[in-house]
Every structure is written in C-alpha cells, then in structure tokens.
Amino acid sequence: MKNKELAIVTLKNEAAKIYSRQIKDFLGNNIKIKIYAFENGEIEFIKEKLVLLSTYLKYDEVKKHTCDDAQIIIPRITLTKSSVDKVKKIEKGKDVLLFNLSLDMSLETISLIYQLGIDHINLIPCYPEMKKLPDVNIAITPGETALIRDKVKEVIDIGHRVLDLSTIVDVAVKLNLDYLIGDEKTQRYFKNTITNSCALEKLLGETNKLENQFDILMKVLDDGIVCTNIKGIVYFYSHIARKIINIDENEMVGRYIGEYINGTNFDEIINKKQSLDGKLIKINGRDVSLEVKYVKFNNFDGFIIKLKTFSYLEKKQTKLRAQLLKKGHVSKYTFDDIIGTSEEINKTKEIAKRMAKSNSSILIIGETGTGKELFAQAIHNESYRKKGPFVAINCGAFQESLLQSELFGYEEGSFTGAKKGGKLGLFEIAHNGTLFLDEIGEMDLNLQAKLLRVIQEKQVRRLGSDRLIDIDVRIIAATNRQLKELVKEKKFRKDLYFRLNVLPLDIKPLRERKEDIIPILKDIKKSLKSKFSLSDEVENVFLNYNWEGNVRELKNIIEYLANLDEKTIQFDHLPKYMVEDTDCVQSVDVKESEFKRNKSDYIFVLNELKKAYENKERIGRKKIYDIAVNKGIFLSEQEIRSILLELNELGLIQVLKGRGGSVINEYGLKFLENNKMG
Template sequence: MVHAQMNGINLHIQAILDASHDGIIAVDKNAVITLVNRNAMEILGLPEGIVGEKITNYIPNSDMLRILASGKREIGDIATILNRHIVINRLPIILDNEIVGAVSTFKEITDIQKMELRIRKQLTESGLEAKYRLEQIVGQSSAIREVKQLAAQFAKTDATVLILGESGTGKELFAQGIHLGSARSSGPFVAVNCAALPGNLLESELFGYEEGAFTGAKKGGKPGLFELAHGGTLFLDEIGEMSLPIQSMLLRVLQEKKVRRIGGEKLIPVDVRIVAATNRDLEEMIRQKQFRSDLYYRINVLTLEIPPLRSRLEDIPALTRSIMEEVMERVDKRITGIDPAVFRVFQQYEWPGNVRELRNVVERMVLLADKAWLDSGDLAFFLRKLKQRGKTEAAEASWAETERMLILSTLQQTNGNKSEAAKRLGMDRTTLWRKLRKLQLR
C-alpha cells in the first residue's frame, strides 16, 4: 500500500516536471541523475531511462560537476545545444550546510527572453547581485549565531530591516544574506553607500532623472536605483548620513511605493524591499533634528544589531583562516597553516575597525610572507600597533604576557636559535637578550 502511494507521488511529481516549459535535470552529490523532465531530454537529446546513471555518461564535461565542487550559483549562462540557443541556470542543492546535489533549469531563448537576459547581465555587471548567504558568514560564537538566526527569521518576511553595528562589522553581508534568504532572492540586490555621494548625486542615483533635467544629464535619462531594484532589495548603507531633503523624498517613496524621476512628471510604481544600515545613533540624531522621526519608524520595523569583533574573539581563528584562503586564491599564493600563537595575539587586541581591520592585517601578513607558515615572525608590524595601544597599566600587563608568549613560541620554532628568533620577531639579537632578562626567560 505504502509502495503504491510512493509510486503515485513519484508519478505526480514527474507529471508536474513534464508540464514545465523549462528543461529540468538534477543530480545528487555523486553526479548521479535523480530526475529529468521531457523538455530536458528533448533539448539535450537525452534518451529515456537515464535516472540513476551518471550524468557524465551522457554529458562528459557537464557543468554540474563545477556546481557540486564550488557550491556557487550560475545564473543566465547562454549555450548552443543541437542548434538551439538556450539560457541555463545552475544551482547547488544545500541541506544543513552540505552540498547534496545540483539542479539545472534551461529554456530556449525567445526575442523577449534575449532582452531580459541582456538587462540581467547589465545588472550583474553593475554589481547588482548578492553573493553571500547567511550560512556563509563565518563564526560560531553565541553572539554571531544569535544574529544569524534572527536574520534568517527576518528574511522570511518582506518588512523593512534596520541593521545596526560599528563600521567594519559586516552589515552588508547580512543584508545580502537576508535578500538571498527571502522570496526576492531571484530579483536584484542593489546597494548604495549614502555617505559616499554628495546630496545632489545621491538624489539622482536613487530616483533617476529625465533627459534635460539638468546640465550634463544623460541623453534619454537614467533610471534610479529604486527602479533597478524593482522586484528585489535596495540596501541603503550609512543611511544616517542622508540629508534631510533626501530623507523626505525617501519617505514619500516608501509611503506611496512610487518614484518620480528628477525633471519628470510620471510616477513609476516600484516593488522594493528596503534594508538600511548605520553605525550612528539615529534616536540621538532625531533629538538633534538631524534625522526624521517618521522615516526612522518607517525603516526600523525589524532591527538587527551586529556584534563588534571584540565581543566575539573566539571567532578570530575561523575568520583569520577564511580571510587567508580568500587572499591566497586572489594572489595565487599558498600558505599551509598558522601558528596558534598568532590567534592568541589577535585576541589581545580590541579591533576598533572590526572584521575589516582584521582582513587588512591578515592580507598584509599573507602578501609579505616568505614561507609557507604564518607565525610570530609575520607579526612585527602588528606588534608595534599593539604595543602603542598599551597605555594603561592593565594594557601594559596584557602586552607583557603577549610578548612573553610570542618569544617562547618563536624560540620553540627555531629550536632555541636566538639569532633566528630575533630575526623572526623583527628585532636585533641584543634587544631579544634584554627582553629575555626582563621577562626572566634566560
């Protein structure tokens, strides 16, 4: 009875797949075909009865293998198969943070689809696409886990989100994660830093303009970011830097869900979710009459506060390794490991610049490394910064312990060779001897 029901369900699913206008083919983590519909077999020229067989038996250099290896989406790829022009989307299937398979959907390109594809390509090339999912944000501390869980809940709604956090904590990563976890994930993700543009330029970027609206206006006019974000998410970073006149214009768009280009008369309907971020105290700005209270309550429907790095120091080893991998991939350099003493030094520092500052330090270490292992010898520039900040008695004591730990670690690495240890620590041999006496390590 159960077997018959399962067969019925499978037949029902197959009927739904066959009714789709798109070609659909899926594989498991071993590249074994788990499902395929009739349109896929027709477009790709595949025979009947291939479920359960390796996809490479029919497509030797299948792009699905790349998706299984990288776990990255590929949207809008164009290919010619059996004299047919098709557009292909390939996506990993991820369960519990593990890649368990991949699925590819594709269709023949009509004239309208070609136009849509060009628009999407332009958006992607302009950076109007999110890349980071919430599960890709590095860290297992309770502080970051709680924020990721809350962000995942926010992603399921369509409400406006206000992300609070110090500079460098990764607010845009969370904005991208919320977008990709939402029902708008297939739409554009448009980000603008409100602090990076002067008022008049920010106005034209957000709302667009008509031809002849001002001297130098582009022929034919230009759509604003609200229009480009239609059907997706608009991320307003550093919204606290937005001038009061533009705040008023933004509030009007949020209330009416329509935008009017500069110099234009027509109201253009827009369907956009707003995610805003700031490192400023907006409530204090309201008291100082620098931020509109009505706009604040409009954008502060859901609030997400990102913890500073000093509140989650246990995440530093994982963050350091992740940053190191990114840098190595970019500069084609191989580092095989990191001395744990490096992590302990990093955990003595307060990181006022947060993850952005950590990234800067790790990138410099990788770029300047002359061996395949990062250790205390690669920290000379950072140790100077750390010591300069040791102005209080407590900080001096913390620095002394850090220095003691580093010297011991370096001497162990050099098998007691003090000349080599001094070289790695970025000091001369006499200075090292003096420190050994002071720290009672001789």
C-alpha cells in the first residue's frame, strides 16, 4: 500500500517534531510526514494535499503556499494528564504567570487550561515583549523555560502541548487510515491525555472498555487470530498471529492476507466465500495449522483466520491425552522425597540422578514396598523430560489382552466391547515423557515380543489399525523378581531383558539399611500429623524387625499406631503379627561365663520383671528385694542393683531413668523361655 502524505506546519521545529512523533506512533509507516517551521524562514510551496497547521494566526499565509485542493486542519491541542496534575497541585487562588512565545499563544494556552477544567488559579499571560513583568513568584510554561526571567522563584514546565485524540482521528480518516484507530496505542493515548471534547471522551471511554474486553479475549486464546474484510484485506490480528507470522505490530493491517500466508489459495476462498476446515501449511519454516471461516453477522462481512503451530498442538494433545486417562500422567516426587541417611540409600540416589541425565532404559530391581515407583518419578523429574507426562502401569494387574490394549490402544470396532472412537494407548499418552512399567516380570511372553518391537522401532500400532504412530518415550521398568533367573527358565525374553537392563538400579530392602528406619518413620508421622513417640524398647524392635513389606509395611504400622492416640508407644501397643514375628527378636546366646554370679539369681530377677510386665506394672530393685526376702532368697538390695545393671548390659532388660524401675524386653523373655528352670 502506498504511503499517505501529511504536511505539519508550526512556528517552531520542536513542536512539529512532537506532533509528527504522535501521529507516527499511531499510523506507523503507513504515513509520510514532512515538517515545515516558520522559525526556519520563508515557508516553501507545500505539495502535500493534507496540511496540519498549528495555529489560526498563520492560516492565510499558509493557504497561499498550498494546492487549490489541499485540506488544512487546525488541530485541537491538549495537555498530558501528568502536566495537568502538576498544575492542579498549585495552591487555590494563587496568581500564576503563563509564559509563551507571544501574547496570542499565551492567551491560547490559558484558554486551553481553563477548558480542561482547571480554574482554581488566576493565570496571567506573559511573553518576551512585555515591558514590565508582574510581581508574581510562580510561573507555568509549555516548554519555553528560556523565556522566563530569573526573578521568578518557581517555574513549572508542563511540557509542549500535544495533539488531542480527535485531531489524530481526523487525520487518519482523511487519509483512509481509520482502520488503525482501534489499536491499543489509541487506548493508551486516551488514558495519558486530557480531551476537551466531552462527546469524544465518552465515546472513546466506551470504545476503550470494549477494546479492553476484546483484547483480553484475544490474549487468553491460544489461537492466532486474523480478521479480514470481504476482499481479504486485513484490519486486525492478535499478538499470537503476529508471533507466528513474525511481523511488526501494524505491518499487515490494510494489506492482502495472501501476501503474508502462503500455501493456500486465498483468491479462490475469497471469491467463493468458502471456509477451510483445517490445513497444515509452512510459515517461516514451521508447520502451522490453518483454518478459515467466512462470517457474515450484523455489520461484519469477512473472514476469520485461525493459526496454530503444529508443535504447540502436539504438546497440548499430549497433555489432553493424559488428562483423559486421569491417572499415571503426573510425576509428584523428586529425590528430596526419598528419605534416608544410610550410605546405601544415598549411593542409590546418586546413581539414579546420573541415570536421569541419560535417555537409556532403566531397570529398577527391589522388593515389594521399597519405593521403586518413587525412584522412577524422581528420575523423571530430574530428566530433560520432566515437562512431559509420566505414565505408570502395573503389568501384573492386567490379563494379556487387556494389558495389550492399555499399552498400544485400539481403533473403534477392533474387538467386541471396544469403545466408540477407540482408545489411546499409554505409549501415545507418554509421548515426550516417561512410561513406567511396574512388575515387568509378570508380562506374558507374547506381549513381551510386541513390547520389544515398539521399543526398538519407536513406533506403535493400535489394535485394529494399520497405521504406525511415531513415539518418543523413555522406558523405566521395575520388578521384584530376578529377571536373569526368569530368562534362564525361558519365562522372560532374553533380548527384552538386555533392552531394559541398560541402566540397572538396585534398591536395598529396609532391613539392610536400618539407619533409614527412624528418619522414614518421622517423615511418615509428620505427613499423618501424628506426634506419638516410641519407647526405647519399641524403637529397638523397629530397628530389628524384618520388614518384609519394607517402607510400605512401615507406613501401615505407623498409620495403625497413630490411630491408637497414645503419647508413647509401648511394646504391648504393637500389632500382634509384629510381636509374633520371631525375626523381630534376635536370638539371645548368653554364655555362662558372662554371669558374675549364680545363673539362678538372674533367672529370679528376670521372672519378677516378667510378672510385672504381664501385670503392666513398674518394679524396681527395692520391691524385688522385698520379694526375695519373702521367698527366702539371700540377695541384698545392692546385689539386686548389680544384677539389674548386668542384665541391662546384656540387652535382656531396660533400666529406666529416675524411679521408672526396670522393664524386661523381648530378648529377656526369649532368654527365660530358653532357660526354664521349673
């Protein structure tokens, strides 16, 4: 489109430059402006057909230098809101000088200030030719501070006057550039200036409100939107469309849409008033989805074009797929959630962190309840795939046919009972993310072969389909079985084993890292908001319990104890199955040589402690001494004290502090059972 021309004629160059910048800010490269200023000397012939003349005082003179058909606009002038705010701060009733280039211009500026509703001060016109300056200490000037004499104490520079928005609209309309007036710059200009037209202010205020609402709508839409008239001339496009096409803010406005979007026949679409449901085209080397809708509604008759980058569509589709599944697509845990202080767990975490940086398959080996999925999620969140989906499935929970449809998906009608529209497979859902295959050792051999092919080819085919779908998925598998032994027994494919076991990760059972038991226990208590404590005896049992269910079993027991609502957990509070587990009490092998006195004396004390334990009583050396006297056993109180200390050292009892007495533990009970004396 050819540039439209405008002449700006002012008294001084600076004012012309300000007006030019304002108009250019709206109309951009669509307009060509030439500046004429009287301070430069005689005005030459003005060839432009539209002239903006800053003052009526020069109208006759300028008219002589223009074409007969030229239009001269005398602009409406206003002030910025920040300038007006400066004037409003002046004390009410004050006399204030108004300095400008001439008496007429000074009076013109005073009139403007009064028109803008500022009438709380008395403005006195001043100009350079004045013989005597009024005795006033404060002055206002629109950018002419050099004119003010030194004896004025306070000078307020309100800056050069600016064009009222109505003038800019007038220029745009006369040059057929009015389609640019709906731009956000118009809204911003309206907010920053004071208009002296009440009608325009109301109109623009409503328009501004609607523009804001429309702009908000465009910003929340993910699509790039382009609107054209019936001839395909663009009059609006959203910021997303601007980014996709890679153009400036107003570059495409007023131009034919086909100049900017190739790969489709816009001439045919526009001539036939057609719509285009969807087409993949190239814009700046990127795949873009294009839709065109012909719309005729009220005063609108034209086309609405939607643009969306294909990569964005693909990413969004992946997220939507995961949401449709409503499970296994979010990775919540990081390595910080793996609690433990033992050397074994810290070493395992360090190895796993290094594995996370790779894209190779990982095989996690560990007993039930050791936290294999926790590690898998942490690895995902440490990898470059962390923004992608994390999809988990337990291979041991499905029959072969059902597991196959879960992993690979199926087309509509592929088998009896298939859902209408088919179903996405987990491999598709996990695209650009991680697929966690738990209990991989339970997978059927036939399905193992299909899984191996998908991993090797990086393509998946839904059941009932002949179409291959490209996938980019990292596999993390887990098992509590010895896959190597299953391979020997021909129950697991050797080639799949080696494909999965690229990066093996072994998680030790809880009983082999006892230092982690108490920290994990505290963390579980915190999550349950429980504040109970363990007695020393119970803590000792926890440290020596077999924990066949590992962390999962520990969590179950903590949850059980939390519901007892006890401040301190004693031995008799423990679940029966835990107490009855013989592995929770280590074998007690106390040799005769370890006793400093007759073995029967120790048996006597242990028996009394056992009776007290069964009666849920506390017993100390004085009470044991009284019992010994009644039974005719010759032990002094001091000797009983020594026996108690020795039994404590041997780990058969616990001597409590203060007056808590002494308590027999499971080791002591076991010792008594093994040394019955009748």
